[in-house]
Every structure is written in C-alpha cells, then in structure tokens.
Amino acid sequence: MAERVVKCPQCNAPLAPGRFARSTVCGYCGTTVQIDPSAVSVARYRQALQEWEDPARHGYSQWWTVGTGHWAPGPLIARGEISDVYAAERARRPTERILMKVLRDPEHAPLLEHEWRMLVELQAAIGNEAPAFLTHLPQPVAHGTLRGGPYEGRQALLVRQTPGYLHTFEAVRRVHASGVDPRVSVWMWRRILETLAVLHRAGYVHGAVLPPHLLVQHGEHGVRLVGFSCADRVKGARLRAICTRYEDFYPASLLDSQRPTPMDDVRMSARCIISVLGGDPVRATLPRSVPGALATLLERAAVGEEGEGERDLAWTLRERVGEVSAAVYGHPGFHPLVMP
Ligand SMILES: Nc1ncnc2c1ncn2[C@@H]1O[C@H](COP(=O)(O)OP(=O)(O)O)[C@@H](O)[C@H]1O
C-alpha cells in the first residue's frame, strides 16, 4: 500500500483529517486545507493502467497491436485498392469498435500515410467550421505498424466504426441492376453533395468520389463518403492515384490535368448517382424511368455543365436537386433503400 504524509501546505504541520473529510483546519496556523482524495501514487496508477490495458485480463486470447493500443480482430469486411479492411474492437472494457485498413503492399505506404494526415487535418479544419459534421467523416483513431497477429510488420490505419453504413454503391448497383427508385437517388445525391460542400468550404477536395467510396445507411437516408487517400487541399493538389477499375468515372479533363477540383468531385458524384439509377455513367445517359428534370440535372452535372463558375458549387447543386425533386414529387417523403 502507498503511504502519504498529510501535512499543511501553508506551515507544514501534520494534519489529521477525519476519514471522509473534504477539508480540515490546520491546528497550528488556522488555514483551511482542502483534502484531495483522488491523489494516487504514480506507481499504483501505472500498475492499474497496465492491468487495464492488458487484453488477457479482459478475456481476449488474440489481438493485434498498433502503437500502444491492442485490438481484437473481427471479420474481413472489404478489400480496397491498397488495403484489406477488418472490423476490430479494442481489446479491453469498455471497448471501442473500429475498422482497420491493413496495407497489402508496402509500396503504397505513402498513400495510407497521406490518408491518415488528411483525416487528422480534416478533423481540425472542419471541427472549427462545422463541428456537428465531424461524425460524418471517417474519424481517425490510430495508425502505424502492426505488431502481433498474421500481418505483423504491415502498415495499418484505424478509423472509428459507424454502425449501419453497410452498402457501397457497388453493392447497390449489383442488387438493383435496373436502377434504384429515383426518389431514393434524390436523398442519396443530396447527402453526397452536403459532404462535398463541407469539404470544399474547408478548402479540400476528395479526388475519388467513386462507387466503392460511398456507403448507404441501412433503412435510413444516410450516405457516407470514405476512401480519403486521394483527398487534398484544393490549392496545388495533384492526384495521387487513380482507381483503375473506375477510370471511366473520372472526368477526362481531370485525367489530363491530374489536378482535382471541387467541380471534379461534383461531376463524379453525378456519375455515381447515374450508375445506381441503372444508367451509363460514362455517356451520362439514364433510363426512361428517371423523371426528365432530374435526368437533365444529372446529365448536365456529370459533364460539368451544371454550376460552372459557381463558388459554392456542391451546396448550390444540392439546393437545385431539392427544387427539382419538389417539382416532380412534391413534399419530401421517407424512401429508404431496400437491400437484402
Ligand atoms: N468508414 C468505413 N465504414 C464502412 N466501410 C468502410 C469504411 N472505410 C472503408 N470501408 C470499406 O472498405 C472498402 C475499402 O476502403 P478504402 O478506404 O477505399 O480502401 P483502399 O484505400 O484500400 O481503397 C470500401 O469500399 C468500403 O467497402
């Protein structure tokens, strides 16, 4: 047990406070002294922390370590361009659910490193302007080299897991090959444009608004944007990589210039929506089932004719989508996406 001397900070005389006393009066100098019961010896504190951080003490039998944190691996949930993505939880109580991007090839370490820097920067940049929006972006938890487990030595990036965002636009397109209900596409597009507006206002571009980076909330009207390894500041940004599977979704001017702009993000968002509507994102054509005004807006946005020169492009377009939807469908209703 640690021992402490309880003495008057004013005159150094010994004090004898009652067991649960919050304060006592020094019998020598008359000073009222507040007793702080929370003081713990450093050694005891360190020992308690070490025990709390030890996964075995919480019943975990296997874990992967990044920095000082230990994580119990769950299932592989997706394979990205450069990483395999696992669900995991902090190997202690209370736990914390995360997703862990495990890099496949060390050659791509700069991309993962850049994504980490972007996510951290965005938390600061957007935290000042639109703090309520922070939870809509991937929240960085840790990054570094994996120790323990089968991927020892690989780079990993950990982000907080947000329950419910289950379906990528790729999966939506697979399930709804002939296209989702256009009313569903209205809220989907508006959610993406809201995210882009916040990013662009903070001075950043995403640079890879593509079907695998858009996640739809199950049974609700939410969409999240992930995959920030090509994001950058608007000024001077160079495209760090191209997702070759979706090369068609990039505006030709972007492939030429290699310098992503807010307009490119917006154009790519329109192509993603055209894709889930069962249309052709490259030729910017849509099935007849899509109401004319909405189809025109999408086609124009996909080729960069909508909102050209506009300062707050994404937000302006978001408002425009709302107006078109009101004209075609009347008041907004609840139309969650149906997925198996
Ligand atoms: N925050 C997230 N929430 C849910 N799923 C995610 C999240 N981040 C990534 N994923 C899933 O992992 C896949 C790959 O992620 P991504 O960040 O694009 O990796 P990579 O950089 O390797 O391409 C995504 O297509 C998505 O299915």
Ligand SMILES: [Mg+2]
């Ligand atoms: Mg990706």
